[in-house]
Amino acid sequence: MEQKSIYQQFWRYAIPTIAAMLVNGLYQVVDGIFIGQYMGGEGLAGINVAWPVISVILGLGMMVGVGTGALASIKQGENDLAGAKQALATGMMALFALSPIVAIALWQFADDMILLQGAQGRMYELAMQYLDILIVGGVFALGSIAVPFLLRNDDSPNMATLLMVLGAVINIALDYWFIALLGWELTGAALATAIAQAVVTVLGIGYFFTSRAKMRLTLKDFKFQFHLLPKIFSIGLASFFMYAYGSFMVAIHNALFAEYGSVTLVGAYAILGYIVAFYYLIAEGIANAMQPLLSYNYGARREDNMRKLFNVAMLSSVVGGAAFIGLLNLFPYQAVSVFNSSEPQLIEHTVMGIRLHLFSMFLDGFLVVAAAYYQAISYSRKALFVTLGNMLIQLPFLYVMPKLWGVTGVWIAYPLSNVALSLVVGVIIWRDIRKLQTNGYTAATA
Template identity: 70%
Template sequence: MQNAIYKQFWKYTIPTVAAMLVNGLYQVVDGIFIGRYVGADGLAGINVAWPIIGSILGIGMMVGVGTGALVSIKQGEQDGEGAKRILTTGLLLLVALMPLVATTLFFFADDFIYWQGAGGRVYELSLQYLNILIVACVFSLGSIAVPFLLRNDDSPNLATILMVIGAVTNIVLDYIFIAWLDWELTGAAIATALAQMVVTILGVGYFFTSKAKLRLTLSDLKVQWDVVPKIITIGTSSFFMYAYTSIMVALHNNLFAQYGSALLIGAYAILGYIVTVYYLVAEGIANGMQPLVSYNHGSRNQDNIRKLLKVAMGSAVLGGVAFVALMNIFPYQFVSVFNNTDQQLIDSTVVGIRLHMFALFLDGFLVVAAAYYQSVNKGSKAMFVTIGNMVIQLPFLFIMPKLYGVTGIWIAFPLSNIALSLVVMSMLWRDIKKLSNESATEPSVQAS
């Protein structure tokens, strides 16, 4: 019985990591096709669009994580009807957010591109992508939220299968639209939107079939208004995790344009695609842990929560150390996947790998820490981890480029990561000790 919780963890985590990696192929495959067929300007264009894309994905993640955590807690309390009401509220919230997101994009996308220092060809390519996203944003929201809901319905394998279907669709359409028809970033955006549409429709459709534990009918589609703030509160730190990344990408783009050139934005884009692989593994581990920690929190099993946190944290951090080592041993091999003809672009990206990513494994630590706090309904601490990541990086990004130019831009991120991780380690250590004390006193309380 001792190992049962670890088996459950891997049962959830392996398909979740696989799903995240496959889902990440939407971005990475776009990057490979853009880098090879459009070049450095195309990579810079997609990277300038990414902060807006990331913010939309963050909204989808907020609804997915918040809804999923509350559904799991209700299931832990053996309240099936309550879980179903929360699920329908989450799905309808996604639909309600679509016009708000599309309108904001329509009015402000081009201003945001200009702010990042993009002009000329880079500006045109970036706008190509965002014009499609305005129309397809509901599928962007759905494709990131639905897998969370499937996993919380005890269907992690189905979530993975859907991600595979979406990724294969994306790869095939990328080839047709970018490599064959030469539609540049318009083609990349249409390919991604259609793939996300497939995932969203099939995923939502599953909940209306007999295979769903929380089976829905059209009459169930009602909003439970008092649940909406709870979904947003729990999921807000996930939104800020994406929003933080988006703001940091935008700031880096602006600084690289200011201190260097559009080519450096392209190099930063390649680096972003490469490290996406590790981020997705870390997020997959954290998201695989989430329903189990939420369930055990609902059933007040502190010992299992402690074990889940330990195995998730160890997997994310050790995986990060291995990834950093591989990137530094084989940097040219990693970069050449995206572009093997522009030597200046390749060399700039390798410099970025050496300077920007040596503390990457600490991001895995921070992602798991934030997910743990979300899972036990401590949204404020989860938000502290996420917002802290952004706030602590800002002074480094302000000071380091002034002192060291482009090198200062590259090293600001790892230095700020080290500083924040020391603070979060202290906070998490105190909470784990408290959890251990609760676990030790529970049997004596029950006995009395």
């Protein structure tokens, strides 16, 4: 990290990290493509009501991965390699300790979560097909999302990308085999995802026992450091709530579309989720690329590099989002046809969703980078405010808008709440960046 300019370092991390996030997103997007093309709107609705449950698992994996990675990078910036290895080993053990607890809890409550979203009949049956497999394979879902963060914080972003590409290729091949050829429906989609996630988890953890790892681990390093857990969880908590927020919002939208519309609208909302994932994963990749470098420079007390990293990440994320929205509005039918080209009503509902639901989508990138900035400098309360605020501010919009305008109100509640929260967060982060520029390290972290 010492030899290259901060911009070179950022893009060295950003390009493979964005690629890795997009590849990781293929786990869900490829499922959606096969399900939409071979099972239609019912299949899409089924997987969409299952998604809030799966998000809980992914959110916990993200929390441990981000928290462990950021803490390890801060320790490396402080030239404390032993402390970095302690944080890494403790984070890995925490992942495995969480797995059975999460599986048992979700097994108990998954059924209720599906029913609360208005799922009935065929939609309910398909959702439970998916969940029955992925809850059992929860340890690999946790590991597959956490391991890439750990690899990037070990200064190995290319290795993280390579593993995720491998997992995506396995997932695509198995989706075709299980869904298109064998007709296993959502059971097949879940099996394909679980097997791919297992490969990523096992190979990723194995990497840290090789000579290529800067934080190389041995069995002697696996002594659980309980005092590190609060720090790991507090740093990563905003990431968990980011997934929890997404899970909660998907569940509420599913329930509202089922109440004010139909199963077809739930399927249309599912397609929008897959389309949005392309941009959201790019924004998340930019934020994740910024995090280890920002944490390192925070530990090394280099405020100028911190400002540069924040500026380049924010500009890339917001401008990229604006360009993505423009392309979507120019070619909406082409985008939707990737997921379904045979159900006119489903297609029209989805295009309407693109027009109404996604016009402020670029602000998601702004909020993701803002939360990652605060996480990277261990300012967990403000990171939590950004992610929790995103959820809390939507609730009144989702309560009022559908009552006024029905389905149209459901579509526009999210973008309007996004604008409102971004104005508040923009003021807060502008003040903090000004403090950093004026007073340096101490004031910025006070």
